[in-house]
Structures are given as structure tokens and as C-alpha cells.
Amino acid sequence: MMAAGKDRKELFYSFYVLLLLLLAYLLNQLDRYTLAIVTKHMAQDIHYGDQGCISTVNKTVEDNAHVNCTDVKQQYCDNTTVTYNNETLHSCKWDYTGNGLQYQLLAGPVFIVFYTFSGIFLGYAADRTNRKNLLAGCIILWSATTVVTGFSKEYWHLVILRLILGAAEAGCTPFAASIITDYFAEDMRGFAIGIYNWGIYMGYSMSYAVGNFITDALGWQWAFYIAGMPGILLGIIIFLTLKEPERKKNKSEVQEHGLIQQTTSEKLVSMWKPFLKPALIMICIAGSIRNGAGYVWGYNTQLFFNTYYPDINTGNWFSWIPLVGGSLGVAFGGFISDRFVKRRGPSARVLILIASLLIAAPFAIGTLYLKPPLAFISQIPCYIFGEMWVGVTLAVVVELVPSSNRASAVAVYLFIISNIGGNMPLLVPPLKDATNFRFALLLLYPGCYVAGALLFLASLPLVMREVKKAATGEKTPLLSTEDLTEE
Incomplete structure (x- = not known):
């Protein structure tokens, strides 16, 4: 007892x-x-980033008086007025946008x-x-x-x-x-x-x-x-x-004492060497593009709705959509990919990545081009399918490296996709200046979903070749998604 x-x-x-x-x-x-979320208000106090013509009236006036400040030039912005209910209102102001x-x-x-x-x-x-x-x-x-x-x-x-x-x-x-x-x-x-x-x-x-x-x-x-x-x-x-x-030693530490005696330079070489494989190079490129789409949308969601639907409070929707959709997507992705792996082998995970991104892309487009609330509703399936990639891609990575390098391989993979994808928001300003904000996000959000899917497709034969080598050259079975966290 x-x-x-x-x-x-x-x-x-x-x-x-x-x-x-x-x-x-x-x-x-x-x-x-x-x-x-607060960059627009911060920029107007601290003065950084772009300036533009911003609406100063509520959505009811905008819709009925047909106010559109987005394309108004600076010299006309502060003098723009509309008549609503027999009253003349200043409808726009020139100020910092937060972008x-x-x-x-x-x-x-x-x-x-x-x-x-x-x-x-x-x-x-x-x-x-x-x-x-x-x-x-x-x-x-x-x-x-x-x-x-x-x-x-x-x-x-x-x-x-x-x-x-x-x-x-x-x-x-x-x-x-x-x-x-x-x-x-x-x-x-x-x-x-x-x-x-x-x-x-x-x-x-x-x-x-x-x-x-x-x-x-x-x-x-x-x-x-x-x-x-x-x-x-x-x-x-x-x-x-x-x-x-108390620290627990994993199986590889117990069985392979020699790895503990590696020098720092040897450890660095063993960490990066697997990423010279063509299959992992392609997986990293594809993962970076998909990760970049997430960074671009994550840091520009509020700005997008501030620009095109300034009277809409995104907190009413995004305070729960990412939580519900994202959590379901990660869990659903792992469950589905494991079932496919049992039937078709580990390379089936790549097929899940391709399919999930191609399914999510139209819903991402819908978010950009449909009016609220449909724009927000489109985000629910977009999150469910678009976030499936997180655990699935990690499972692919660990299945392509030796068992002794799996933990470090995940760290290297995350380092690569974070540095490439995390800097992709820098592409938004030049694309916005060349076209417009919505089209810039179209290229870098659903566009990168499609590009990521095509790059994962290109990696498929390379992954299949590596899986075949592993099946003939290694005695230990490849990991499933559940095993990923047990290393």
C-alpha cells in the first residue's frame, strides 16, 4: 500500500x-x-516601418459610404471625406501601418x-x-x-x-x-x-x-x-x-559507450554528416519553405485584417482557431501517417505531407480572398491540414539518419528550417511594394504550401531510395511517430 x-x-x-x-x-x-498583434499601435507611437492611408471610420460607414483608403495617395489622404446620414466625415488618415x-x-x-x-x-x-x-x-x-x-x-x-x-x-x-x-x-x-x-x-x-x-x-x-x-x-x-x-540514459548511450568519448569536433561532424544526403537536403529545403509560410502568415495575419477589414476584431476568431485547428492537425497528421506507414512503408509519410499541403492551400487562398466571416472559417481546415506537417516531417528526418544521431538530427533540422523559414518575412515588403499586400501573402502563404508540396514530391524517390538502403543495411526497425519522443 x-x-x-x-x-x-x-x-x-x-x-x-x-x-x-x-x-x-x-x-x-x-x-x-x-x-x-499590436505592431500597428506600436508603430504609430514609436514611428517605424511603412506609412499608408488608414480608415478612421467604422465598418458600417465603410460599407454604406464605399470608403476605400488603401489606395489613396498621401497628398489626398487626410482630406478624404465621405457623407453618411447627411454628415460629412473625415474617413482616412495618413499614419504608420505597423508593416x-x-x-x-x-x-x-x-x-x-x-x-x-x-x-x-x-x-x-x-x-x-x-x-x-x-x-x-x-x-x-x-x-x-x-x-x-x-x-x-x-x-x-x-x-x-x-x-x-x-x-x-x-x-x-x-x-x-x-x-x-x-x-x-x-x-x-x-x-x-x-x-x-x-x-x-x-x-x-x-x-x-x-x-x-x-x-x-x-x-x-x-x-x-x-x-x-x-x-x-x-x-x-x-x-x-x-x-x-535524475538523468536517464537512453538505449543508445547504454549500448554504445564509445559515442560518449567523441571529441567536440567529431560530434559536430556526426551531427551534420547525414544532411549531406540528397534526400535530407530536399526534405530540409521543402520543410524550410513550408516553415517560412507559417512565419509569414503568423507575423502578418493581424496586419492583413487591419489593412483590408480594419473594423474586424481578429481576437474574436484567432483566440481559438489556431488552438483547435492546430492541435487537431498535429494529432491527426501523426495518426494518419502511422497508419499509412504500416501499409506502404515509411516513404508514405512524404505522400501525407504532399496531400496535406495541397489540401490546405485552397483554404489559405480562401482566407485571403473571402470576406469575414468566411475568411476566418477557411482557417479551420487550413490549420487542420496545414499543421499536419510538423510531426510527420520530423518522423521522416529521424527515419533517414542512424539511430545514434536521431536526437541531434532533429536539432540540426530545426536549426536549418528556422533560419531559412524564419527570415522569409523579409520578402513581404518588396513583394508588397511591387504588387500589393494581399498578393504578396498569396505568394508566400498558400504559394509556399504548394511549393513545399512540390519539393516534398521531388524528395519522394530520394527518400524511397534511402529507406530501401536502411531496410537492407540496418537490423533495427525504422521509427514510428510514437517512437520519435522516446529517443
Whole structure:
């Protein structure tokens, strides 16, 4: 009885730890994307990015008086009026839109470069130091940085704070994944990682609620205060109540002691060597393009609806659509791909990637060209099918590398697609200037879905060849999606 009680207590505590880590990931995403939601209001106070003609009337007046400020030139903008109910109204003003190169730099390279390179060092530290202390420190640092962002007065303040945010947020997943591995047995680890990953969509959805509703009520500064303050408390709670678990060696460490004796240079070579294979090169290129579509849309969603439907509050829709659609997509993708793999072999995962992106693309187009609420409704199937790629692509990667390199291969893959895809928002300003904002997003959002599908299609024969080599040359079976989190 005492042993059973102890086991229940340990299991309860493990789920308490998982809850803390889920909250950390939620706040990680919330603090990251708050910028994208409030950028218009920030730009009008701090003065950065593009300027344009912006509507100053509500949707009822716009629709009935046929107001269209988007294409009005600067010299006419402030003098544009409409007559509504026998009253003359100033319908437009020339002001900062929150878009432009300076904004896309904040969204992309300023954050991504420090995020990815810091992630390498923090991931290395995760295997050698007290993880819960470092995790608590990272949470407190990025949360404090978010709070301080609310006090920004100059553009360079945002640049410095965004650099710090990227460096600190990079510590979340390496530490959390390592802690989860040591708190949960192999038969529970996949479930625990899945719960943790819900933080992506919970935090992203919450950024729309905080960024829209708090900004409308209190101002954009308070959106950062409210987004950042809970993380400081959470970091303190983790520092005081989360116990550093005993590290568990995985099977490859137990069976292959020689790998532990590798020098640093040998480890780096073994990490990158698999990515010289043509199949992995194509998978990385395709994954980068698809990842870039996500970054482009994620950091331009609010701006798109601000531009074309300024009286629509996106918080009413995006505070729940990414959470529901994204979570279903990740789970659905893993389930479907595993079933296909059992029937057709591991290369069937690539077919799932191709099909899911081609199905999602028309719904992404619908979001850009249909009027609300149909534009928002189109996002639900777009998320369900468009987010299937996350776990499926990771499964393909680990199936193409030696078993001893699978964990490092995932890190390298994420490093590649984050640096390429994360900088794709820089393409938005020149394409917008050459055409218009909607067409720029058409090319970089559903367009990249289709391009990614075609690149995955090109990788299919290469993947099939590698799978055939693995089947004849390796005795250990290839991984399934469930096995991915057990390495």
C-alpha cells in the first residue's frame, strides 16, 4: 500500500511538472507573437516601418459610404471625406501601418538568428547543468524583457529587446524536453510531449486575445505588461518547486559507450554528416519553405485584417482557431501517417505531407480572398491540414539518419528550417511594394504550401531510395511517430 501511494504521488508530481512546462511554452509563444498583434499601435507611437492611408471610420460607414483608403495617395489622404446620414466625415488618415521592412526585421532575423544560435548553446548546457534553474532563469528573463518592451520609446529599444527575447526563449524547449524525458517513462513520454506541444497553439491563440482586447481597453503597452508578468511568477515557482530529476540514459548511450568519448569536433561532424544526403537536403529545403509560410502568415495575419477589414476584431476568431485547428492537425497528421506507414512503408509519410499541403492551400487562398466571416472559417481546415506537417516531417528526418544521431538530427533540422523559414518575412515588403499586400501573402502563404508540396514530391524517390538502403543495411526497425519522443 505504501509503495502504491508513493507511485501515485510521484505520478501526480510528474503531471504537476508537465503543467508547469506547458504553461512555460504557452507564455513563450504568447510573448513571442504579441508584437505581431499590436505592431500597428506600436508603430504609430514609436514611428517605424511603412506609412499608408488608414480608415478612421467604422465598418458600417465603410460599407454604406464605399470608403476605400488603401489606395489613396498621401497628398489626398487626410482630406478624404465621405457623407453618411447627411454628415460629412473625415474617413482616412495618413499614419504608420505597423508593416514594412523594419517590422519584418523584428519578426524575422532580429529574433530568429539569436534564437537559433542561442538554442545550440542552451541545448548543450541542458545535458550538463541544472536544467530547472536554467529554465527558470530563461523564463524570468524573457518575461521581464516582454514587460520592458511595453516601456519602449524608440525603434532601437525594440531591436535590443527582441534580441534578448530570442536568446532567452531558445532555452524553453531544450530544457523542457530533457526534463520531460526524465520524469516520464517511455510508454508515457509521447503523451507528455504531445501535451507540452499544445503550448504552441494555446500561446499563439492567447496572443490574439491579449493583443486585441487588452490593447483596445488599455493600450498596447498593457498587452506587453500582462503577457510578461505571469512568466516572472512562473519562473519563481519553477525555481522553488520543480525538482531537478535524475538523468536517464537512453538505449543508445547504454549500448554504445564509445559515442560518449567523441571529441567536440567529431560530434559536430556526426551531427551534420547525414544532411549531406540528397534526400535530407530536399526534405530540409521543402520543410524550410513550408516553415517560412507559417512565419509569414503568423507575423502578418493581424496586419492583413487591419489593412483590408480594419473594423474586424481578429481576437474574436484567432483566440481559438489556431488552438483547435492546430492541435487537431498535429494529432491527426501523426495518426494518419502511422497508419499509412504500416501499409506502404515509411516513404508514405512524404505522400501525407504532399496531400496535406495541397489540401490546405485552397483554404489559405480562401482566407485571403473571402470576406469575414468566411475568411476566418477557411482557417479551420487550413490549420487542420496545414499543421499536419510538423510531426510527420520530423518522423521522416529521424527515419533517414542512424539511430545514434536521431536526437541531434532533429536539432540540426530545426536549426536549418528556422533560419531559412524564419527570415522569409523579409520578402513581404518588396513583394508588397511591387504588387500589393494581399498578393504578396498569396505568394508566400498558400504559394509556399504548394511549393513545399512540390519539393516534398521531388524528395519522394530520394527518400524511397534511402529507406530501401536502411531496410537492407540496418537490423533495427525504422521509427514510428510514437517512437520519435522516446529517443
